[in-house]
Amino acid sequence: MTFNVDSYLEYFLTLLGWIINNGLFGLLASTGLFIAPLIGVLIKTWLEVKKQGADEGNKGELLIDWLGIQFFPAMLVIVITLAPMLPISLNNMAYNVEQSKHCGYKVPLAPEKTGYASMVSEFADKQAKVPLLWGLVHAINKGILHGAVSTIPCKPDLRQIRFEVQHEKINNPALLTEVRQFVQQCYLPARRKVLDSQVAMNAAQAREVSWLGGKILVNNSELYPRYRAMQPMQRWAYEPNRDQGLPNTGEGGFPHCDEWWADSQVGLKDMLLSDMRQNLSVKLGELFTDANIQDEALLRTLLRPENINISRGKAYEGYGGSLDSTLTNNVSSVVSALGITAGSLAAYPGFDAMRNALPMIQALLIMAVIILTPMVIIFSGYSLKAIV
Structure with missing residues (x-):
């Protein structure tokens, strides 16, 4: 037997x-x-x-x-x-x-x-x-x-996948620093320009401008293509035509924000996806019919303000909410973040x-x-x- x-x-x-x-x-x-x-x-x-x-x-x-x-x-x-x-x-x-x-x-x-x-x-x-x-x-x-x-049915463990993705962090300190630079030099100026223009947006468009990799921000010539990195980036070579007026220090070029985000293999988007996927122990591909939808879902989760904390407060203000750094908004953000963090720390790990x-x-x-x-x-x- x-x-x-x-x-x-x-x-x-x-x-x-x-x-x-x-x-x-x-x-x-x-x-x-x-x-x-x-x-x-x-x-x-x-x-x-x-x-x-x-x-x-x-x-x-x-x-x-x-x-x-x-x-x-x-x-x-x-x-x-x-x-x-x-x-x-x-x-x-x-x-x-x-x-x-x-x-x-x-x-x-x-x-x-x-x-x-x-x-x-x-x-x-x-x-x-x-x-x-x-x-x-x-x-x-x-x-x-x-x-x-x-x-x-032979389906993946959705609860385990959700737990792992939601608790994934940016583990590379240099990459985390670059994300903060991108937020300050690209995302915040572009988003402020969108809000200042007072252009009416539907729900889908508002969702696109609510995160760093929104298609409207990347493709609109008045947004990411108009702004650039303020420090040399080693992954891009210095180009005189593009970087005219900026010093050639030998430490790299100054890509525009759309290049900084979307360049194949060296863009911030691919760097984040590569860093995230090597830490996930589950296969996510079969959950999505479109690779672009999968990438966006992963990045949206990874780049939540709760996942990019600094010593005090968030890495940036106004991401996904009000850009006004008032006492009321700051207190509301801190209290909501503490509530969400306390709830998740108590529930999901348990x-x-x-x-x-x-x-x-x-x-x-x-x-x-x-x-x-x-x-x-x-x-x-x-x-x-x-x-x-």
């Missing part, structure tokens, strides 16, 4: 549980404690027989009949729930990966090729045996579980930790039940009700 498990920890704790279970049952059997409930049944039945009147006939036959009714179920319980029968070891345990293969996910390594390799060598020569009923229960349990899991901890808790509980089974059964007086 093959015993299937669903996590590395369960792989070892199940075997450890049955090794301890067999040892504990052997201890109870060698000390004779497993007979104590049978003696209790004998005394109880004898007392019940003594309470019967003289009209009940031969008390000896009555005692034998009643003991048969009590002892036969107890013997059955001992045979199917306590007597070790089915061998279990690392050789006939299997880590279930069928659904992972079906959904196209990377199949986990065999336990002996992971950090659990030392445990593999420790348990390799040890074998336990599982009572008949619990072997059957294990098989039925895993069969129903795996059948139920197979009905779940959900993520709980989600990752539940399989470990399950494996520990399964081991605890396996270890306690002999004591529960024996001290229940081999009760069928306790078995159920």
Whole structure:
């Protein structure tokens, strides 16, 4: 018989549980404690027989009949729930990966090729045996579980993806500094120009100018193309025609803001995406039908003011809100940011930790039940009700 498990920890704790279970049952059997409930049944039945009147006939036959009714179920319980029968070891345990293969996910390594390799060598020569009923229960349990899991569509874990993306930060200090420079030298002047023009915008246009990479800001000749970097950028060569009047220090050129943001491979947009993607452990591509939509969603999340904090306040004022640096606006921004941060710090990490901890808790509980089974059964007086 093959015993299937669903996590590395369960792989070892199940075997450890049955090794301890067999040892504990052997201890109870060698000390004779497993007979104590049978003696209790004998005394109880004898007392019940003594309470019967003289009209009940031969008390000896009555005692034998009643003991048969009590002892036969107890013997059955001992045979199917306590007597070790089915061998279990690392050789006939299997880590279930069928659904992972079906959904196209990377199949986990065999336990002996992971950090659990030392445990593999420790348990390799040890074998336990599982009572008949619990072997059957294990098989039925895993069969129903795996059948139920197979009905779940092969979709990515949206909650995990949301958590990882929302908590992604700009990890490169130089890149974070460049983002702040871009905000001060490109985004804020362009956005102020849009607001000062008092041009009516619909919801889609307002959304486009609400973040650093808005198409209106990049493509409108009066916005990003009109402004430029105020310091030399090494990723762009100095061009006399473009950089006329600016010093050639040998440290790079002065790109216009649309180049600074959108240049292929060297633009700030591609630099941010590259930095972000190397830190994400999930595949996002299948969630989006359009790569541009995917890039915009990632960048919008990464460039939220909450993700670009400095020592006090935000890296820039007015991004996505009022440009007026008044006391009321500053207090409102700080209070809202604190509320959002406190809520997310309390909720999302807790959900993520709980989600990752539940399989470990399950494996520990399964081991605890396996270890306690002999004591529960024996001290229940081999009760069928306790078995159920």
